[in-house]
Amino acid sequence: MKVTTAFVLQVSVAAASIFDTILPTTKGTITSDPWQCATHTFESFFDVPKPTGALLDAILDHGDAIQKGCKSTLTDAMGKSVCAFPPQSDWCAFTKSAPSSLLTAYSSYxxxxxxxxAEHSSEAVEYAEYCPNGWFSAMTSLPYGAVWLNDTIAFAGCHAAAHATGKPKTTLKATATAGPKATGTATGATATAATENRNGIAGKRDDVGMWVVAGTGLAATAANTLL
Structure with a gap:
């Protein structure tokens, strides 16, 4: 079913706000987090599934191609200049340029x-909003933590778009404000982490800088996986 313009705008605004929350570029404005935040760790939210080997290389090459000649106009959480995330259509077009031998692996990823x-989005928004200092610390403590989370959301959006069936959700649940859940912490999916001298899977080499979250670009296609 075709997504209506009103739906796209609605989800875009909500999703942009969500991305601002989970991928902040500056520390929280509060002096200290509520005491309940000390009972949780947030690094696992940035320990996301990662592609490796030939698939990783192909994704990086595709990212470089669609970002060629970009000018850094933004600043990331580490104070580095970054380019804006490319349009959804460019990023998801990886399937058109990728070797056919990698398409099965890409679909699995x-x-x-x-x-x-889908499993972690609700808690991610909840914790990031309620414990901004702890969240920011966890995000910046892991190498390219924000990039990995950003790219995971992007690929989730591409996958959702490619496999969309039926009518998409028309609302996003409001972020909880009563504080994080009292028990349990999120567990990152087990996947082999690549140790390339590149900025995660964002497709940018170290001499260029990291990408930032797509924001509204992937809002509509990621709607079914958000919250």
């Missing part, structure tokens, strides 16, 4: 990313 984000 997209499915894993989609499942992981």
């Amino acid at each position: 997209g499915s894993l990313a989609s499942s992981w984000w």
Whole structure:
């Protein structure tokens, strides 16, 4: 079913706000987090499923191609200049340029990313809003933590778009304000982490800088996996 313009706008605004919350570029404005935040750890939210080997290389090459000549106009959480995330259509077009031998692996990775984000999105927004200092610290303590989470959401959106069936959700649940859940912490999906000298899977090499979250670009396609 075709997504209506009103739906796209509605989800875009909500999703942009969500991305601002889970991928902040500056520390929280409060002096200290509520005491309940000390009972939780947030690093697992940035320990996302990652592609490896030939698939990782192909994704990086595709990212470089669609970002060629970009000018850094933004600043990330580490104070580095970054380019804006490319349009959804460009990023999801990886399937058109990728070697056919990698499409099965790419589909499997997209499915894993989609499942992981569907499982963790609600808590991610909840914790990031209620415990901004702890969340920011966890995000910046892991190498390219924000990039990995950003890219996982992006691939979840591409996978959702490619496998969309039926009518998409028309609302996103409001972020909880009563504080994080009293028990349990999220567990990152088990996947081999690549140790390339590159900025995660964002497709940008170290001499260029990291990408930032797509925001409204992936809002509509990621709607079914958000919250």
